[in-house]
Amino acid sequence: MTKITLTGQLIQYLFTGVTVGSIYAMVAVGFNIIYNVTEIINFAQGEFVMLGGLIMVFFTVTAKLPLPLAFVLTVAAVTGVGALMERFTINPLKNASVLTMIIVTIAVSILFKGIAMFIWGKDPYIFPPFSGSKPLFFYGAAIQTQTLWVLFMTAVMVVLMTIFYKKTRYGKAMLACADNPEAARLVGIKVSVMILISFALSAAIGAVAGAVITPISLMEYDRGALLALKGFGAAVLGGLGSFYGAVVAGIFLGIIESMCAGLVSSGYKDAVALILLLLVLYVRPSGLFGNVEASKIKEF
Amino acid sequence: MQSSNRKALLGLTIFLILFPVVAMNVTAIGHYLDIMIFVGIYCLINMGLSLLMGYAGQISLGHAAFFGLGAYTSGILCTKFAMSPWLAMVAGVGITALVAYIVGVPSLKLKGHYLAMATLGFGVIVQIFFNEEVSLTGGPSGFSDIPGLSILGFSLNNDLYYYILVWFLVLLTLIFSLNVIHSRVGRALRSLHDSEVAADAMGVETSRYKVIIFVLSAAYASIAGSLYTHYVGFLSPSSFDFFLSIKLVMMVVVGGMHNIWGALLGTWLLTFLGNEWLHVFHDFDILVYGAILLAVVMFLPDGLVHLVPRMSRVWKRG
């Protein structure tokens, strides 16, 4: 029997932290994509992750489709959901107040949760890991292969998003919208299309996160709210609107949470991220990497 | 007090008096009395939420936490420290108000989404606290054997007496709240909602008023929590979760946020919906709530109370 050393434990917590942190990072990136174009905080962001996981279960376990096909279909399905959400609930409310938009996205998140409960019930679901369940051993820590998939997916997402924003027409157009919507409109960029793309893209990223984490931590209908909160915490910590800040902050948050769960108290681990969120909002709302002036979060 | 409010108060009182008379004599709806007690308890919370959201223009997605703090304080002080329930209720208000003040001062400097998230986060932290401090709160399985209420030795041990107590307190609080709304303080709140910069320029202490109304709404919620505890006799953290906070906001929004009568209407409607008419929909009650909230906020943003012509005022600008 292999002795579990302290080093081994710490490495375990580190990997767990980075894994779960990657999910927070992806949720945070999803928030930022939408926020950058519309200044809306999408409370339903966590539900995209939840749907990604549960729909993936459906395609792999129920429909018994091969994994890559199931993955593509899942991402496509949730992307569609995100697009529908934008068309039916966001687009019609172009001039609504901030309060209305908050309540709308909350209502949609409840709706998604309700639909998920209707279809899948309250039980948690799982599907087999992408590359089998034999763990790898690394300095005394047992690392699941799925963890590596999570990290891989996160890295792929970072690379693809960077290419998207820097090289593609749509990506550059979205950056322009974020910077100066009036000017963007004047040069012919259709802001409403950009908003639609931002929701679709956020949904897609959420779906990837959900699909890749479910074999490790299962998925159930009501996981969305806490994920959204923590992902938002990561987004604010990294500086709302900052892409790289979100990734770094998300992983950082995951590591802190995991360390706290392992070394201090596992019951309060969820509270860690939330307390950090509150602290950031109260003390330095521009986050670690954000622009102080860009954060119109506080009043004078 | 304005005559329309006087008339509405009279109407409400008459309805409240007739209600138990009818409910207790028609067996099919006998349990409506019990539901109305919950309506009253939630109305108490939602009047505070209406002042906060509708008049002062802030938001709280964590009010279940204040409800829970009042409930648990009453429960713990009565069972573990044998305190008198009324004293415990006062202690509950004190503790809840203090927490609300500590959280409120930094949180209310935030706006819009950030305030929403901060209150949401706070609410979840409190619920985690209820779950984790097992020695104090009994943890996830909760604790029971909480004594009921009695006034001067007269025990309020049946639904009718409790109904009278709860709604008496609701009416008192309603009158207090209406007085505040139609006063210098109420105008200050409404002014900071309509144009915070102009309110500042006119000397209104906007940050102070935001905190005051936040603490007041927490106090209302705490009293409601204490009433809840002594009625149900049992507490568990799952009753004070994020979903309750959302339901409370829903009740206020659906009824009509900018009007305290709207909060009452929405509370009554959604509580009956949840407890009585949604039993049919047992597994998709969440779905129905989400759909209703979405529909109201998209199509009837001023809430249902505006379908009642005499009750409504034209709140929209221009």
Added chain:
Amino acid sequence: MNTESSPVFLHVENLQKSFGGVQALKGLSFKVPSGIIKAIIGPNGAGKTTLFNVITGIFPPNGGAIALNGMSIEGRKAREIARLGVSRTFQNVEVFGRMTVLENVMVGRHIQSRAGIISTGLRLVGMRREERQIRESAMQHLAFVGLEKRATELSGNLPLGEQKLLEVARALATDPKILLLDEPAGGLNTRETEGLAALIHRILEQGITVVLVEHDMNLVMDISDEIMVMNFGEKIAEGKPKQIKNDPLVIEAYLGEEVDYSDL
């Protein structure tokens, strides 16, 4: 040196304000003597509204000093400055749209009243008396600007000209010593502007010093005792209307600007 009859009522010294990289105010200095009407003019973007916002405490300055009757007020919060006797109107009208006309002015009486949440909730006798006083005073101020017939209407429904008058009534209700008007004639027709000029004179007669930012040159030349001209965050001229009219720097600053020069 704090006498009420002090000739210099508002003293701005080397005021600086920047937003990010943009310097909106670059070391502005001027004085406003007590009991006069001083106009501040200048092209769009000169920093006039920023100046008002800094004086009234909406933004803190990055440097410089502002003294009101000898007392320094720079960097103080807006609600403090209001209590020290400075009141204002806004360029983009900021009435409390969901409140009635009368209620708007009653908010103006906020700093002259005291009732807190307990006394209002319980409707104590003192509070009821105070409420009556607030209401009467508000009606008087409405009458002063000629809006008493609109008292029960929703302020958001009023036409622009009347909303501007409402802002003046509201600002006057705070019992200010100095009133800052930000483009009060913006969007008004000739008849309304004449009414405004008469109103400003009436305000002066009440002993209130008036400072106004304005683009309507007719109005400015007609009623001002002194004029200060700003451009790019700096003062480029100051003096009596006649002097300003003929100042070459001023004329140059306005070249290309849409200004009503018909009478100059």
